[in-house]
Amino acid sequence: MPLILFNKPFQVLCQFSPQDGRITLADHLSIPNIYPAGRLDADSEGLLLLTDDGRLQHAISHPDRKEAKTYLVQVDGVPDAASLARLQSPLDLGDFITQPCQAVRIAEPDWLWPRHPPIRARLDQPTAWLAITLKEGKNRQVRRMTAAVGLPTLRLVRSSIGPFSLASHPLMPGEWCEVPAAALAK
Structure with a gap:
């Protein structure tokens, strides 16, 4: 069970199934019978776990046992203490209220690859980087959270899921590696 x-x-x-000529997981992974345990929007980058074990897939993504996920987020604007406090507190997004999370301002990650196409640059508008760690994962949640506090997301990179991170497994976009599933139990 990889x-x-x-x-x-x-x-x-x-997804692995083709869709209107768009690039999918099948263009990068030719391992039979694996499926993603969770998702990332097309606009988002970073760590994704895949397995051929349905029970493991369910365990990773089930709401009762959500693994903590950290996202590195480049936002349009500079957060102040009040906006960081709002991000960390339950935030009403209209259709649901977020759980408390961790949100801190960080320096731009020096290990991060350039994005293609690059993020637009406006000299008159500063940007900042945040590290946001959640234990839930609703559709477009991080983007909706930053927009709700007046800091629209420009770039979103999931850097870790549970014990796995791109810092300890340095993979460039499109690269993958196999790890022992038993590491999730630790």
């Missing part, structure tokens, strides 16, 4: 760590590139769909 557990695959995959660094999903920007604009790759988190």
